[in-house]
Amino acid sequence: MRPPRTSAARLLGAFEPGSPEWEEARSGAMVTATDVAAIVGLSPWMSPFSLWHHKVGTVRADSAPNAAMSWGSRLEPVIADAFAEAHPDLVVHATGTWENGARPWQRATPDRILAPEAGGLPSVLEIKTSRYGEGFGEPGTGAVPVYYRCQVLWQLDTLGLETAHVAVLIAGQDYREYVVRYDEDEAAFLREQAVAFLAGVASGTPPPLDGHAATYRTAQRLPGGVEEVVADISPAIAEAYRAALLDHRRAEEAKRAASAAVLAAMGPAKKYQAGGLLVATRTVREDGTTRSLIPHPSYVKAAAA
Template sequence: MTPPAIPAARLLGAFDPGTPEWTAARSGLVVTATEAAAIVGLSPWRSPLSLWHDKAGTLPAEKVAPTAAMRWGTRLEPVIADAFAEAHPELHVHETGTWASLARDWQRATPDRIITPADGGPAALLEIKTSRYGDGWGEARTDQVPVTYRCQVVWQLDTLGLDLAHVVVLVAGQDYREYTITRDEGEAAFLRDRAAAFLDSIRAGNPPPIDGHPATYRTVQRLPGAVDDTVADIAPDVAETYRQALTDHRQAEDAKRAASAAVLSAMGTARRAEAAGRKVATRSTRNDGSTRALIPHPRLLTEDLAA
C-alpha cells in the first residue's frame, strides 16, 4: 500500500539497509532517529564520542556484522506488522522509507510503518521491536518503553510532524505487546537542540568528552593510527584517575568472586538459584560435575532482591 503524503516531511526513498542509497540518506551532517539517542547518551550501542567520529569522518568506516538478534528482528518485522494489522482492522498499515523534515533537512527518520485510519484522520507511526526478556518494557497499553526507543520514536514523530506512535514488541517470541507514545514538544525540542549543537561541534572540530561507554573506548582504541615508539607525558590527574579506577576494579572483582562463591556454596548441588521466587543464577558444569561458571540471570542487575 502506497504510503500517505506527510505535509511536514518529504520522502527521500525506500532503501534496503546497507545499500549505497540507504547509506547516503543517513551520511554526513544529518541525524537519524537512532542517532538522536546516542547524541544524548541514551544508546546502549553508540556513545556521543563514537558517533561524533563516525560523522566527522576521522575514522575509517567499520563494518559491524549483524547479531542474531538483529537478523531475527529484521525477519520478524513483517510478521509482527501483520499481527498488528489483524488486531486493528480499523487502520491501514503502510510500508514506508526514509524521510527528511521540511523544516530541518538534516533531521531524518525511517519509521517501520505509517498508519492511517480507514475512515480518515491523521496518520500515525508504527515502530516494531523484538526483545528476548522484555527488560525495560512496562505494562502493555502504556507508554512505558525503554528510553532508547522512546528517544527514537519522539524523533520520528517530530521529523514527520505527527502526534501519535504505536510501538509493538514481541517478547521471547510469543509475548505480543502494544504501547502508545504521543509527541511531547518538550522532549522533541530537547532532542532537536542537542542534535543541532552536536552537528555544530562537528563543524567546529570539538568532540564530546570521554565517557565510560564501551563504544567510546573502542573508538579511542582506533584513533591513534600508527603508533611510534615514544613517551607521552600525561597530566598527573589523568594518571591518578586511571590508577584509582584500576584499584576500584580489582576490589570489585574480589567482591564479585566472594559473592559468587557464597552463592555456589548456598546452592549445594542445585543447578539453579532463586531468591524469594526470583531467578538469581544458573550453574554450568564440566563433564566431571564440577562448576565451570555461575551465570547470573539477565534481569538480576535490574532487581533489588533484598527489598
C-alpha cells in the same frame, strides 16, 4: 500502495540497509531517530563520542548486523503482520527515510506508517524484538525502554505526527503492543541536544569521553599507527587510570567472593531466586561441577534502579 503523506516531512526514498544510499541518508550533518538516543547519552549501543567519530568519518560505523539484529530484521514483517491482524481498522504501509521540511538535518526511518481506513492522521509503527523484555512495562501503555522512546519521539517530531505504536516480540513468543504519544517538551529537548551535537561536528569538537563501551571501542579504532616513541601524558590522567585499575581489581575480588557465596548457598540447584526475583542460573559440566554462574539481566537492572 504509497504511504500516506505528511505535510511536515518529505519521503526521500526506501533504501536497502547497508547500501550506499542508506549510508548517505544517515551520515554527515544530520540526525536520525537511531542517533538521538546516543546524543543524549541513553543508547546502549552508541555513545556521543562514538557517534561523533562516525559522523566526521574518523571511524567507520560497523554496519554488519549481529545475530540479534539479523533475526530482528527477519522477524520484522512477521510482527508487522501480527499488528495488522490485531488492527483491521489500520492500513499498514511500508515506508522509507523521511526528512523534516523545516529542518533538513532531521531524518527518520520508521518501520511502518499506519493510515486509518476511516481517514484521519497517520501514525507510526515501530517494530522490536527483545530477549528478556527489559524496560518494557504494562502492554497498552507507553512504558517502553527510554532509548526506544527517544527514537519514536524523534520519528513523530520529524514527520509531524502524534502517535507511535510499538510492537515487540519478547523471547520469541510474548507479543506486546505499546502506544507512545508525542510530547512537545521532550521533542524540543531532543532537538536542542541534536543541534548542539551537530555544532560540535561542524567545529570538529568531539563530545567528552565517558565510560560507555562504545567510547572505548571507538578510541581503540582511532587511526594513528604506531611509532617507537614514549608519549608524555598528564599525571592526572595517569592517576585516574591507576585508580581505575585498582578499583577494577577490588571489584573483581568482591565479585568472586560473592559468587562463591552464592554457589555455596545454591547447592545442587540450577537456578536461584531472592525476594521472588530470579537472580542467576548455574551451568554445569558433565560431572555436575559448576562451569559458570550467569546473572539474570532483569535482576541486575532492578538492583541498579
